[in-house]
Amino acid sequence: MLVDDDTLRILDSSRFDGAKMFLPGQLDRPAYAKVVKVIEAAGGKWNRKASAHLFDGDAAEAIEPILLTGEVTRTKQEFGQFDTPPELADQLVELADLHPGMKVYEPSAGVGNIVAAVIRKLESGAGIFGCEIDPKRHAECVRRNYSAFGAGGLDLWDFLAIEPNPVFDRLIMNPPFARQADIDHVLHAYGFLKPGGRLVAIMSASVSFRDNKKTIAFREFVGGCNGTIELLPDGAFRSSGTDVKTAVVVLNSPD
Template sequence: MKVPTDVIAVLGHAETNGSRLILTGTLDRKLYLDTAKVIEAAGGKWSRKERAHLFDGDAIDAVEQVILTGEIVSKKQQFGYFPTPALVVKRLIQFAKLEPGMEVLEPSAGRGAIAGPIAALGCHVDCIELQRENALAISDAGIGRDLAVVDFLMVEPFEAYDRVVMNPPFARQDDIRHVMHAHRFLKDGGLLVAVMSNGVTFRSTPLTREFQAMLAAEGGGLHSLPEGAFKESGTGVNTVIAVIPKGAS
């Protein structure tokens, strides 16, 4: 079931607290009814007493699937590791403007779909990957210069890289957390290029607003990817590419 874009925008501005979802702003009757229909299809039930839609589990998990994919799906998706398709890797590399000898960080390296082609261009690539089985695949393939098996968000930033190129996890806006953390690893004049959920273009959460302020301050931009760009990887998540410089150009 495809969800209209105006309903997705309403959900992107909604407030969640545990199992509760509260719509914000003033909605006309048709938009409210359309939104309520989507919420009910996603598992939410209106509670007059709570003045909110209630879900069996966390409301954010249910509504996030709608925001990320633009659809109501019958099976719950997890928005963690999805291999980056070759066409998306090509776009990332184009935006990154890589040159041989550059110091590059790939902080959500998966099995090396991004890091491998970058290393083949003559760049010095360091990889960080949380899942050991993925890290083993990178190691076995001989990709990159250094490999750390650790939660990237737990790594203390150090300004060492000309480029960061990444496809972070998306669950609960983890893409924003990873991108903002990764930006701190760039040298002045460096550039970050990342796949992100297109929710960063319209959501109005505190985290989204913080990201949008950083994007504007650094003179960055967002570039849409085609619908279904990650279909071959098993997800209908809608995505953009963020291109964010740091400091002096």
């Protein structure tokens, strides 16, 4: 079931308390009917005593995949790390405007698809550093791109626990999306940019429409960085096993 943007905004503005979901105030009848249809398809039921829609488990966890994909599906998806399709990795590299001698950082390296795209672009001029929290993905990234990390490094670490140091010319990243973790990762990553540097990130398309404080503040941050948010076509990540709706965000660090 596809969900329109107005309904997604209402879902995003709802309040969650464990298994309970509270809609944001009085809705007109057509809007309410569409929202309830989505809630029921996701497993929620109206409970008069609780004055809320109740789910068997955590209500926010039931609604979050709908906000990320724009549809209700019975196939459970975990929106952690999805590998960047190679053709999309090449697009990110072009947007980053790389040049030989630049220091490039990939803070959520995964199995190394973005790293490989940087190598294709810069060849022997690549100076790549990275971070990956998952040991198996870390090992695969090193195996595939060992020579690129010979003069750099690939940390096996939680990127958000690393103190920012503004030494990189470019950051190119595809962070996890669950519970708006992509915003946390991108804001943290911005602290690693040199003056005049550029960050290019894949993010959930929900950064373009969600109206919670976190998302609004992020959009203001993008504007302050002379940045852009461009939606990607539907199905951009289908080859990686998800129909999550995505966007490319570009941030520029002032000189």
